[in-house]
Amino acid sequence: MDDTGDDDRIHQGQAEHSTFDGEDIYAEDGSIRSDFLMHVGAAIADRDLLFLRRHVARLHESEMGDLLEAIQPEQRRQLVSLLGDDFDLAALTEVDEAIRLDIVEHMPNEQIAAALGEMDSDDAVYILEDLDQEDQEEILSKLPFTERIRLRRSLDYPESTAGRRMQTEFVAVPPFWTVGQTIDYLREDADLPESFSQIFVIDPTFRLLGAIDLDRVLRTKRGTKIEAIMRETNHPIPAEMDQEEAAQLFEQYDLLSAAVVDENGRLVGVLTIDDVVDVIQEEAEEDLMRLGGVGDEELSDTTIETVRSRAPWLLVNLLTAFVAASVISLFEATIEEIVALAVLMPIVAGMGGNAGSQTMTVTVRALATRNLDIHNAWRVVRREAGVGLLHGLAFGLMIGLVAGIWFHDANIGGVIAAAMLINMSAAALAGIAIPLFLDKAGADPAVSSAVFVTAVTDIVGFFAFLGIATWWFAIR
């Protein structure tokens, strides 16, 4: 009983909000409360172990992660060293890569190895994979044999695969056991994973036969054979499967956990929904960041790292901007004559750019969520073309009217209206055709669609407006 009670307290601390002074440690806006931070800072400075053990060591790993991100780098290292073995390394799975590496680099490899041995293998791999080869080897060599083998197996799978993300601890029983035998086994075996939501059924060679959800075990009589209540796993997740694909299976079939098998159909691990939630989050974030022209940057990156990671995209845009500028320069003579054209031309290009980016956003997202495929692509293309045409007519008329009045010249109004119609249509077509083409060609449409779409709307916009103007004022 004593044991249970203790275990329970730990469990409790991990599953619910932590409190400080009887209140949530988070402020209204979701950031950590300033007074809590002040107390922690003071406790670190005073080496107040009592306070740190009581209020910091017991934080949930994600709360500890938020705390580590909120304090200064120097304080972080001191805190980790003060807490010693009380520091739960799992908190490092919740912080930016830069912070993780900084903390790990300042920890002795012995301490890391000891802590990793206590963790679920998926968290341990998450921390190990970012270290350089040398540190990784040294830490692995300090681990017990079975732990080492387990972690090596996960690390051997390529990054971003199910094998890399899986947890190698799982519960598996033979099909001829009864529900009663299974429950007795669970009650007696101390070496179970910390938590699990499925029991797997395997043959003597570890080949996966099926799985059972825990609620099913609980509602079945003791005498029933496992094979009678297991459901077959027609499509277990191959360890080499990309994590994004695995996440889509979880989403589609509302899975809580799924078996991961090697190329021989042998059970090697389990992928759980909490890892998958992270993957879904990451993938959605990736699309958003890529569409915005930023890569894998993190908030903790330095100025120089940020400058470097964003510059390539700006450089590509610079090239297309010069192409657009050279289109304008073809019409220098016309602009010199009618300077109103220079005033108005950014409107044509800008409106096209916005319309194109609307279509592109919808297309990229629909491709990512697999809502856009060969069955509806043609219908969506026609719709977008219609939208471009109608927007072109409506906004063309509007802008034409305003421009005509502004410059007291109906000709200018007519020219800009025609150019708008052309550019809005081009924008719609580019907005859908470019991501579709990139996707077909095997490229990620989120990465490069924006630059191509903007290039098209700039070039077509300037060319249509200045070209029509030159032609019209020449023949008039």
Place this chain on the structure above:
Amino acid sequence: MDDTGDDDRIHQGQAEHSTFDGEDIYAEDGSIRSDFLMHVGAAIADRDLLFLRRHVARLHESEMGDLLEAIQPEQRRQLVSLLGDDFDLAALTEVDEAIRLDIVEHMPNEQIAAALGEMDSDDAVYILEDLDQEDQEEILSKLPFTERIRLRRSLDYPESTAGRRMQTEFVAVPPFWTVGQTIDYLREDADLPESFSQIFVIDPTFRLLGAIDLDRVLRTKRGTKIEAIMRETNHPIPAEMDQEEAAQLFEQYDLLSAAVVDENGRLVGVLTIDDVVDVIQEEAEEDLMRLGGVGDEELSDTTIETVRSRAPWLLVNLLTAFVAASVISLFEATIEEIVALAVLMPIVAGMGGNAGSQTMTVTVRALATRNLDIHNAWRVVRREAGVGLLHGLAFGLMIGLVAGIWFHDANIGGVIAAAMLINMSAAALAGIAIPLFLDKAGADPAVSSAVFVTAVTDIVGFFAFLGIATWWFAIR
């Protein structure tokens, strides 16, 4: 045993990939196989119930959803009517709103009521909430009393709250029961939810005392009291909590399910991770769509619906474009004299726009994931200012050099370099200050940041470039 076997087959169909001709019904690219669609189309036309029951009625709800989205509207209605009671209404939770409404409108209310009675309450509410008041009332009136009360309770909570999303079926036991009693109850009570991953502990007035994960029940001896192994729920989810906030709790604490309580602390339902995954997905998608200037549109929207939903954003952009144009018109005389300025000015504005949108994307995302708060805002602002300055210097020099050579005029090169430095710095500051300000003001930074940032970079870009040029060529 017979019963178990049957149940199992249904379970199996719901948890794994379906097959057709022994192969996955999905093609490589994630769309439904064309030959399967052809067979389904033919079976609908021939009223081939045998084929439909065998290959279509048994699809997982999400597969059925994909199928419904891939076939023609007329086919959809025929398929649903041919399948009759074999049609699992849960598939409607997996399709676009427009398709859902179309199908429901063509179903008799009796059939809908009968089907809703069989479903988990969260799915039933999902379908009911989009119907108009009249249909909703009629369907509810046809349901058994307890079902009706349950669904009404969920529907009474505002949209996008935990109460609206929760499932009202759950397993709850008193604290003085033993593990053995609990297992016996689960084995005997037929009226349990279809699946569950947690058991709640309540007092006689339904006040929530705690919860136990199923694995904990399974590994504990029969004689142990429930209260000894339950963990207290310090912060259950209030039914009025916004679903996004609830999702963040799930993510932060890696929850699989969580109790939802009313204002008196009484257990009213359970929120499960699969609903939360949908919320996370939706929220991430919302940010992406809003940044791209599109609202809640769906792929099945018509051309007119799309034109209407996107036009407001384009209109706002049009207004800022006219402001930018009027800035240009201040410098008509200078442009008339030096037409190269008209050629180059879009480069200054465009590069600023791109740099600003990079910073804005990072800021909006960091705000959404609560990674950006008062503890690091100042550091990030300084970093972005530094990035703007460095990019301004680097790209200013580059563009200045190219422009100077292009137009054989070092003055033009110098002017554009200076303007670039100013505009890139303005872009960085606008990119972070505007979303931060909108967030502080309680607005969603994803919705309107882009238009303000572009307005700033256009106006500052044109003003700086043409203004410096006018001044420099005047004093030279």
